[in-house]
Amino acid sequence: xxxxxxxxxxxxxxxxxxxxxxxxxxxxxxxxxxxxxxxxxxxxxxxxxxxxxxxxxxxxxxxxxxxxxxxxxxxxxxxxxxxxxxxxxxxxxxxxxxxxxxxxxxxxxxxxxxxxxxxxxxxxxxxxxxxxxxxxxxxxxxxxxxxxxxxxxxxxxxxxxxxxxxxxxxxxxxxxxxxxxxxxxxxxxxxxxxxxxxxxxxxxxxxxxxxxxxxxxxxxxxxxxxxxxxxxxxxxxxxxxxxxxxxxxxxxxxxxxxxxxxxxxxxxxxxxxxxxxxxxxxxxxxxxxxxxxxxxxxxxxxxxxxxxxxxxxxxxxxxxxxxxxxxxxxxxxxxxxxxxxxxxxxxxxxxxxxxxxxxxxxxxxxxxxxxxxxxxxxxxxxxxxxxxxxxxxxxxxxxxxxxxxxxxxxxxxxxxxxxxxxxxxxxxxxxxxxxxxxxxxxxx
Amino acid sequence: xxxxxxxxxxxxxxxxxxxxxxxxxxxxxxxxxxxxxxxxxxxxxxxxxxxxxxxxxxxxxxxxxxxxxxxxxxxxxxxxxxxxxxxxxxxxxxxxxxxxxxxxxxxxxxxxxxxxxxxxxxxxxxxxxxxxxxxxxxxxxxxxxxxxxxxxxxxxxxxxxxxxxxxxxxxxxxxxxxxxxxxxxxxxxxxxxxxxxxxxxxxxxxxxxxxxxxxxxxxxxxxxxxxxxxxxxxxxxxxxxxxxxxxxxxxxxxxxxxxxxxxxxxxxxxxxxxxxxxxxxxxxxxxxxxxxxxxxxxxxxxxxxxxxxxxxxxxxxxxxxxxxxxxxxxxxxxxxxxx
Ligand SMILES: Nc1ncnc2c1ncn2[C@@H]1O[C@H](COP(=O)(O)OP(=O)(O)OP(=O)(O)O)[C@@H](O)[C@H]1O
Ligand SMILES: [Mg+2]
Numbered sequence: 001x002x003x004x005x006x007x008x009x010x011x012x013x014x015x016x017x018x019x020x021x022x023x024x025x026x027x028x029x030x031x032x033x034x035x036x037x038x039x040x041x042x043x044x045x046x047x048x049x050x051x052x053x054x055x056x057x058x059x060x061x062x063x064x065x066x067x068x069x070x071x072x073x074x075x076x077x078x079x080x081x082x083x084x085x086x087x088x089x090x091x092x093x094x095x096x097x098x099x100x101x102x103x104x105x106x107x108x109x110x111x112x113x114x115x116x117x118x119x120x121x122x123x124x125x126x127x128x129x130x131x132x133x134x135x136x137x138x139x140x141x142x143x144x145x146x147x148x149x150x151x152x153x154x155x156x157x158x159x160x161x162x163x164x165x166x167x168x169x170x171x172x173x174x175x176x177x178x179x180x181x182x183x184x185x186x187x188x189x190x191x192x193x194x195x196x197x198x199x200x201x202x203x204x205x206x207x208x209x210x211x212x213x214x215x216x217x218x219x220x221x222x223x224x225x226x227x228x229x230x231x232x233x234x235x236x237x238x239x240x241x242x243x244x245x246x247x248x249x250x251x252x253x254x255x256x257x258x259x260x261x262x263x264x265x266x267x268x269x270x271x272x273x274x275x276x277x278x279x280x281x282x283x284x285x286x287x288x289x290x291x292x293x294x295x296x297x298x299x300x301x302x303x304x305x306x307x308x309x310x311x312x313x314x315x316x317x318x319x320x321x322x323x324x325x326x327x328x329x330x331x332x333x334x335x336x337x338x339x340x341x342x343x344x345x346x347x348x349x350x351x352x353x354x355x356x357x358x359x360x361x362x363x364x365x366x367x368x369x370x371x372x373x374x375x376x377x378x379x380x381x382x383x384x385x386x387x388x389x390x391x392x393x394x395x396x397x398x399x400x401x402x403x404x405x406x407x408x409x410x411x412x413x414x415x416x417x418x419x420x421x422x423x424x425x426x427x428x429x430x431x432x433x434x435x436x437x438x439x440x441x442x443x444x
Numbered sequence: 445x446x447x448x449x450x451x452x453x454x455x456x457x458x459x460x461x462x463x464x465x466x467x468x469x470x471x472x473x474x475x476x477x478x479x480x481x482x483x484x485x486x487x488x489x490x491x492x493x494x495x496x497x498x499x500x501x502x503x504x505x506x507x508x509x510x511x512x513x514x515x516x517x518x519x520x521x522x523x524x525x526x527x528x529x530x531x532x533x534x535x536x537x538x539x540x541x542x543x544x545x546x547x548x549x550x551x552x553x554x555x556x557x558x559x560x561x562x563x564x565x566x567x568x569x570x571x572x573x574x575x576x577x578x579x580x581x582x583x584x585x586x587x588x589x590x591x592x593x594x595x596x597x598x599x600x601x602x603x604x605x606x607x608x609x610x611x612x613x614x615x616x617x618x619x620x621x622x623x624x625x626x627x628x629x630x631x632x633x634x635x636x637x638x639x640x641x642x643x644x645x646x647x648x649x650x651x652x653x654x655x656x657x658x659x660x661x662x663x664x665x666x667x668x669x670x671x672x673x674x675x676x677x678x679x680x681x682x683x684x685x686x687x688x689x690x691x692x693x694x695x696x697x698x699x700x701x702x703x704x705x706x707x708x709x710x711x712x713x714x715x716x717x718x719x720x721x722x723x724x725x726x727x728x729x730x731x732x733x734x735x736x737x738x739x740x741x742x743x744x745x746x747x748x749x750x751x752x753x754x755x756x757x758x759x760x761x762x763x764x765x766x767x768x769x770x771x772x773x774x775x776x777x778x779x780x781x782x783x
Binding site: 331332335337343351354 | 516519520521544545548549551553555556557560561562563564565574575578579623626630
C-alpha cells in the first residue's frame with residue numbers, strides 16, 4: 001500500500017526515527033544474541049545462583065570502571081592443581097603429596113577474597129592437608145591444617161585466627177610486608193606460592209585443589225551480592241523486556257481496536273455495554289491490581305502479561321478508536337461492502353480497522369516502552385518473575401542490598417540505562433511515525 | 445456463469461417482473477439517548493412499482509424525497525417498516541442468510557460519491573477482488589480474469605496498470621468506472637445507480653451515463669437510475685417514476701412522462717428544466733418553488749398540496765390521492781385532478 005510505503009520512505013528523513021530504529025535494532029540484536037547464547041532454561045538456572053558462580057567475586061564493579069580510575073584494581077586469578085606437578089613421598093602406611101600453586105600478583109590493590117576449593121577422592125579415611133602461603137620475599141605463613149572432605153573449601157579470607165596472627169584481614173595480610181596495624185599497607189607485588197601438603201592414607205586417594213584469588217572488578221557489568229554476573233540478567237532482560245512490551249502492546253491494541261470496531265459496527269446495546277465496561281475499567285487502577293495479584297497469587301511474568309492485556313482491553317483507547325471509527329462506519333464504501341454481501345466481521349477487520357491503523361502505529365510504538373516500564377516497576381516492587389532474570393529484578397536486588405549506599409553505582413546504572421535506552425528508542429521512532437502518519441502534527 | 449441472468453429470466457410465479465415492490469414503507473425512528481422516541485422520518489411511505497428484467501427505470505425527485513432510502517431498502521440495507529419486496533419471485537424478508545447473500549450478488553450498487561464508495565486504502569485490484577472473495581471465488585487466477593474483464597468492460601485499460609492504483613490516483617470518472625466494474629463483477633440481474641453522476645464533472649457525466657446504458661443493454665440488466673435531474677433521463681431509461689415526499693406521484697414510460705406530464709409536480713419539474721434537450725443539460729436546476737415537505741410531519745392529504753397551484757380546497761389537503769389514476773393508458777398518477 002502506497003500510504004505505508006511512502007510512510008516508511010519518509011522515515012529516513014527524520015533523524016530521530018533513524019536513531020530510534022538503530023537503538024531498537026541494537027536491542028533486538030542483543031535480545032537475539034541473549035536467547036541464542038544462553039538458552040531459556042540455562043538462564044533460569046544461572047540466575048538461581050550457587051556453585052556456578054563460586055569463582056566470581058562478590059559485588060565486583062565492571063572492568064571499565066577500573067580503566068577510568070587508572071587500572072590498579074586486581075582481576076580474579078585462579079590456579080589449579082591440574083596444571084602443576086605433584087611431588088610424592090612414601091611414608092610407609094601413608095603417602096605425602098606436595099602441590100605448589102603459583103599466583104602472579106602484579107596489581108596495585110588487594111584482592112577482595114581468597115578461597116581454596118578442595119575435592120578429595122578416598123574410600124574410608126579422609127586425607128589430611130596442611131597449607132602454607134609463601135610470599136615473594138620468602139616469608140612462609142602457615143594457614144590451616146585439617147582433614148579434607150569430599151567437597152571442601154578453605155575460606156582463607158574468612159579465617160579469624162589467621163586474621164589475628166597477621167594483624168590484617170587475611171586477603172590483605174597475605175599480600176603485604178607492612179607491619180601489622182599499618183593504616184594503608186602497600187601491596188607486595190610478585191609471585192606467591194600456596195604449598196599444599198597432603199597425607200593420603202589410601203592407595204587411590206587423590207586431592208584436587210583450586211585456588212581463587214578474587215579480584216575487585218569483573219566483566220563488562222560487574223557482579224551482584226550472590227557473585228552472579230550481571231551480564232546474564234542484563235542480556236536476558238532484553239528479550240524479556242521487549243517480549244513483554246511488544247506482547248502487551250499488541251495484545252491491548254489489537255483487542256481494543258477490534259472491540260471498539262465491533263461496538264461501532266453493531267451499535268445499540270453492544271456498543272452501550274462496551275462503553276459502560278470501558279468507563280468502569282478506566283477507573284480501575286492497574287498497578288494496585290497487579291500488586292494484589294502478585295502478592296496473593298503469583299508473580300509469573302506471563303500471568304502479569306495476561307492481566308495487563310485483559311485489563312488493557314477495555315481501556316481509554318476504546319473511546320479514542322470509537323471516535324475515529326464512527327465517521328468511518330458511515331463511509332459509502334462500507335455501505336457498498338454490505339451491499340455486495342460482506343459479513344460484519346469482514347467489514348470490521350478489512351474495512352474499518354485498516355483505515356485507522358496508520359494513526360495507530362505511532363501510538364502502538366510509544367506504548368511498548370510503557371509496558372516495559374510497567375514490568376520493571378513490578379519487579380522493583382518485588383513482584384518480578386520468580387525465575388527469569390530481568391532488568392527490574394536487578395534494580396530490585398540493588399535496592400534491597402542498598403547498592404547506592406555502598407557505592408555500587410554500576411548495579412543501578414546499567415539496568416536503568418537500558419530501560420531509558422528502550423524508552424528513548426521507541427519514543428523517538430514513535431514521535432517520528434506520528435508526524436509521518438498524522439500529517440496535521442507536522443507543522444507543530 | 446450465467447446463473448443470475450437465468451434466474452432472472454425464469455423468475456417463477458411472475459410474468460417477467462424481476463422486482464415487485466408493493467406498499468413499501470421505510471420509516472426511521474429518531475431517538476434521544478438511545479430510547480426516547482422523538483419522531484419518525486417517513487422516508488419511504490407507501491411505494492409500489494414493478495421492474496422487469498432488462499428494463500431501465502428512472503426515479504426522479506428533489507433532494508430529501510426518499511430516493512436513497514428507497515434504494516437502500518431495495519438493497520436490503522434498511523429493513524422495510526412494512527410492505528413487500530419480491531425479487532425473482534421470492535420475498536426478500538423471508539430470505540435466510542445464504543439466500544440474502546445470493547440476492548446481493550444479483551443486485552449491483554453504484555453510489556453517488558465514487559471516491560467515498562472505494563476504500564481509500566485498497567488498490568483497485570483488491571477493491572474488485574473483495575466481492576469475489578466474499579462470494580467464495582477462491583482461485584486467484586479466476587478472480588484476476590474476471591477483474592480484468594470487468595475493467596475492460598467499463599473502459600479502463602490497460603487493466604494491469606489500473607489494478608495497481610489507489611482510488612486517489614484515479615480521476616472522478618475513472619473512480620466511477622471502477623465502482624461500476626465492481627457492481628458488474630458478480631454478474632447481477634439488477635443495477636441500482638443512486639445519482640451516479642451528480643458528483644462528477646459535467647464533462648464526464650454523459651460518458652458515465654452512456655457506459656451505464658451500454659452495460660445495461662448488453663447484459664439485459666434491470667436498472668434503477670436514481671436522479672434529481674430530469675434532464676439526464678431521456679436517452680437512458682425506458683420508464684420514469686417521480687417521487688415526492690416519500691411517495692411515487694407519477695410513473696410512465698419516459699417519453700410519455702416528459703411529453704405529457706400528468707402530475708402538477710412533474711409539470712413544475714419540467715418547466716424548471718426548460719428544454720430537456722438543451723445543450724447545457726446536466727446543470728443543477730432550480731426545483732419548483734416552495735419548500736420540500738417535511739418527512740417527519742408531512743402535509744396532510746396530498747403531500748404536494750401546499751405547493752400546488754391547482755390545489756382544490758376541501759379535497760387535496762384532506763385525502764391523500766391513491767397512486768394509480770390512469771388519465772392516459774401508460775400513466776399512473778397520484779393526483780385528484782386526474783381522478
Ligand atoms: N438512517 C437514517 N436515519 C434517520 N433518517 C434518515 C436516515 N436515512 C435517511 N434519513 C432521512 O430520510 C430522508 C430521506 O433521505 P434520502 O437520503 O432517502 O433522500 P434522497 O431523496 O436520497 O435525497 P438526496 O437527493 O439529498 O440524496 C431525509 O430527511 C433523511 O434525513
Ligand atoms: Mg440520495
